[in-house]
Amino acid sequence: MTDMLVPFDDVVASYDPALGLEIHVELNTNTKMFCGCPASFGGEPNTQVCPTCLGLPGAMPVVNGKAVESAIRIGLALNCDIAEWCRFARKNYFYPDMPKNFQTSQYDEPIAFEGYLDVEVEGETFRIEIERAHMEEDTGKSSHVGGTDGRIHGADYSLVDYNRAGIPLIEIVTKPILGTGEKAPLVAKAYVSAIRDLIVALGVSDARMDQGSIRADVNLSLAPKGSGVLGTRSETKNVNSLRSVERAVRFEMSRHAGILDAGGSVLQETRHFHENDGTTSSGREKSDAEDYRYFPEPDLVPVAPSREWVEELRATLPENPAAKRARLQEEWGFTDLDMRDTIGAGALALVEETVAAGAAPQAARKWWLTELTRRANDAGVELAELAVIPAQVAAVQALVDAKTINDKLARQVFDGLLAGEGTPEEIIAARGLAVVSDEGALSAAVDKAIAENPDIADKIRDGKVAAAGALIGAVMKEMRGQADAGRVRELVLEKLA
């Protein structure tokens, strides 16, 4: 069954959207939530496991103190209250990727609650109310073998990797976000982006949406414009890029409106988002009858962070985003326009990290806002989701500064980085990209260019230095770009002095 889709402008003319976002953040603690296994990404399947995270009979959990610390810092950064006393609870349901067939989570006693985060969209500030941030463990990862599209239906068999089981997660849940109107898709995206920036600033997660270390569930409902009620919501699971968050909201708004316009009712269900065409499809029906039979985890003692500790952690929080922007603009010497473009491109944190890794601010900005933005657009992903990280950008710029490569060759280095060909140095070596520093070869090429362009050479001899560009171009062509243009210019002028 295909739903009727209503054009977006028509949706917002007739309906008020209500958003709700649940974001799972995978913490970057050394060990898992309840055992001593490494919490790192990757690893051969089922090698980062122990009796506890495999749920073997008799094994018991012990809370990871570092994860509690990260949870509190996230809660504080979201302006939440921190519980003086809270417990873990068991969320009971059967699924093969859950070793115990219950997830150890928090239910009615979250570690952090009642906070907010302000996000800005096109000059308008929206205050997103945070209901709670709670701690839980990740599940294992199923893969379905055989069948057509990697889904469980039609698969011959399934495999489960429990390396991920027990990795600490923080789930951040908003209250219903109302009053966003036609900006709903952008607000959703801006919120997820702001959460990601905050997580990066806190240093509590790798914050890679492409690797699933930040995952968003997007809840959406529509209500007749001005009615002030909340409609039935759909829950689109695991939307894994900022662009997808925006698209998922947009699509669900059109889909819901189509159902409501036709006099139907929206089914309360989970939905899957499809990156390829920006649509969602029905997952499983989620009715109120679904019963997780939560109860307090009897194998764990309550978590009771002392107020002194909470205040100590508050003192470790990064500065608030607005103050930080002003400071960075000052430090970097950016104009207002530079700054706005950088933020608009979602590159602020990236530029900051690139500068921290040693690049000059304008150089860092140049790469992220031109070359890399273009590539992100081509790939249909956000800048931060590109397979190039700030440290690599800084490394490339350092090579440019050292005149090992020039800007043009740097672009090819980025090609190599995106293709996963190794470090910048390895790519330069493998692709033979280094600027030729062999003065003999360079000198010969200059001589050749002078000989082939006697008219231009004469002009330069006559003092028309501006004409040098044509000769430099010829030399660069001869050298296939692998020459330092500055040095070529020096040589041309020397020889024709």
Add this chain to the structure above:
Amino acid sequence: MSDELIKKTAAELADALAAGETTSVEVTRAHLDRILEVDGTAESGVHAFLHVDAEGALTQAAESDARRTAGRARHLLDGVPIAVKDVLATQGLPTTCGSKILEGWVPPYDATVVRRIKDAGLPILGKTNMDEFAMGSSTEHSAYGPTRNPWDQTRIPGGSGGGSAAAVAAFEAPLALGTDTGGSIRQPGAVTGTVGVKPTYGGVSRYGLVALANSLDQVGPVTRTVLDSALLHELIGGHDPLDSTSVDAPVDGFVAAARQGATGDLKGLKVGVIKELAGEGWQPGVMQRFAETVDLLTELGAEVTEVSCPTFVHAMATYYLILPAECSSNLAKFDAMRYGLRVVPDGDPSAEAVMKATRDAGFGDEVKRRIMIGTYALSSGYYDAYYGQAQKVRTLISRDFAAAFEGVDVLVSPTSPTTAFPLGEKLDDPLAMYLQDLATIPANLAGVPGISVPAGLADEDGLPVGFQVLAPALADDRLYRVGAAVEAALTDRWGGPILAKAPTLEGPR
């Protein structure tokens, strides 16, 4: 010689080993021989063991002897063999919990208590029988056949830890580990004429104990004497970083308390007789031995008063909500996906179908009954009325204990309302079975420690009666002081240990 060895207590064996009068290999072999002689099979004999590890035990015994010869014994009990209830994970040894669903499972790790007895050098004789997942009071719910009471092999040995108690009572092991969720150490102790201790909740690590009900379970000693229990308790007790509910409290005063108690002086000790744990429906012979033991305490200098704990009458109902709730969740992990039994139904190999078929085939009726009750009690809409309400009553029971302990040092009651009943008698009547734990359950709900010591034989059937002593949390030493005093005085009165009155066991041949 071998008969002499198996009749010795663990403390006596420790002395004999230290004096070089015997070796661990001799002692271990004597017990293995005894197991061969009397343990039999599911069909006949005591059937205390589900798995005997003769080779492993003898290897450990030889290693112990080598250490002792080199002057490097690790512990007083180094070389004294022990039996382990099959609910505790033992690396390299099968651990079935008395269930078909875990048939063939060999844990890749040791429970903390198992690690501690191994580190101390105690050879592990094998794994003892139990009601499936510790659900029962008779060991008849074992999927591998019942254990029989050494006093009368037509009768139950108590449960769930009937295997550990019977092994000790039948001289198949000098020591055993049990677990007690609602009386599974103390009630088998009572009906087999042995000593069983449920430590303070958190006093002994639960890591590696396959949970029945996490908030109630506790590992403890099963022995023939109070001193032996104290020795074993000090060995297994103490904080464990792998169990965050384990408490960091000293565990070194138990042996001293047992030795002090054995001198027979209880002057100044205030004893409360729990009014609610006696009366109508309790076997007269049990009540008679109990009353005599209370009189004995007075003779030893204690001040005895009657104490009322009115909420205890609700303990059974509370327990049978909290326990099934926790166990319904604990047992969810047995789904054929990672270990244990795996049943694949014809025509449908999907995970859901395999889970259903496996759980249907692998769990016994009592386990299914409790999973269903627990699932119901935790369900949305019923949670507050059942699980939530039970937790409130649990708090009231704890308050009754706290109030009682303001006036007295220890509380006493019969351990169990009856002596050992015939096999099969209560199998079709779960409620009658549950009543066996009437007197033991309150301690688990409140987390306080308890001991059962033999109080003699009931007149009507000549079977053992247990005397229960309860103390405030972390005051386990009082159990040993009072238990040892009762034991010393009664042993004197009887002219020897109670088990000397047990019939001579014959092999099942």
